[in-house]
Amino acid sequence: MAEGFDLGGLRAAVARHGRVARVVVGAVEGSAPRGPGAAMLVWAGGARGTIGGGALEWEAIARARALLAEGGLRVDRRPLGPALGQCCGGSVTLVTEVWDAAALDGIEGPLVARSLDGRPMGLEVRRLLDRARREGARPPAQIRQGWLIEPLALPEREIWIWGAGHVGRALVAVLSPLPDLALTWIDVARDRFPEILPEGPRAIWTPRPEELVAHAPPHAEHLVLTFSHALDLELCHRILSRGAAGLGVIGSATKAARFRGRLRALGHSDGQIAHMVCPIGDKSLGKHPQAIALGVAVGLLGQKRRVGAEIAS
Known part of the structure; x- marks a missing residue:
């Protein structure tokens, strides 16, 4: 799975499995198995990609499958040591979204941005999007002003x-x-x-x-x-x-x-x-x-x- 928002891979998974949950690392504090932008796809009978393995991933897959029945989006901040017993000492913010063919309509680049809590787009996010469109800038995946921002994946x-x-x-x-x-x-x-x-x-x-x-x-x-x-x-x-x-x-x-x-x-x-x-x-x-x-x-x-x-x- 390519780094960034892999639109082609997500479309292929939706075409094959119907509704698909995508779990992405939105932010990291301290030490963590994977950095922002690492993602995996989860469906009823399988998964593809990895956000770092271990208890973090096992728990994320279970939450993603539960969300598939409901739809929507959830954000979870998980301290890896105290909550999961992992050796990494940091914390990870995971964003889980359910995608289907209708939700993919209109997704285009070079950046994919969506609100995580319903707030309107802030000035910082707008500037990032404008710079990406004008100059082709590809900032790393990040959460900014309550919005998740990811560059479209481009195979190298x-x-x-x-x-x-x-x-x-x-x-x-x-x-x-x-x-x-x-x-x-x-x-x-x-x-x-x-x-x-x-x-x-x-x-x-x-x-x-x-x-x-x-x-x-x-x-x-x-x-x-x-x-x-x-x-x-x-x-x-x-x-x-x-x-x-x-x-x-x-x-x-x-x-x-x-x-x-x-x-x-x-x-x-x-x-x-x-x-x-x-x-x-x-x-x-x-x-x-x-x-x-x-x-x-x-x-x-x-x-x-x-x-x-x-x-x-």
């Missing part, structure tokens, strides 16, 4: 995952809960994906996935791990031709050498081919799909964010 990185086999599924499971990542997941047919698609990633199936490369944004990062070496090669060829912020391919040293040779034959320079990372993951972790996924995730998170960086074409 787009990850395109090509392949819904064992490693693709493991990668999506590891990456989809992480904030600030937008995942696009592609394969050749619906039955290549899990029966129940995870919330968050955009899943696309088409008999000719290579044709979708032309629709990927130039700043996307690609992970290629399909069932077919021929399709992997064609995807690499098209991604290198189009330009991208990163290209990783599942395989081995032998596969990497063969792909480099074939990509040269297709007209790519050594400089272009050098942007291809193959194999992906951390060899020391082993070849289990989840181990590969963990290695890839650590590598992605360890990279310095490269906004607008493109493979030279």
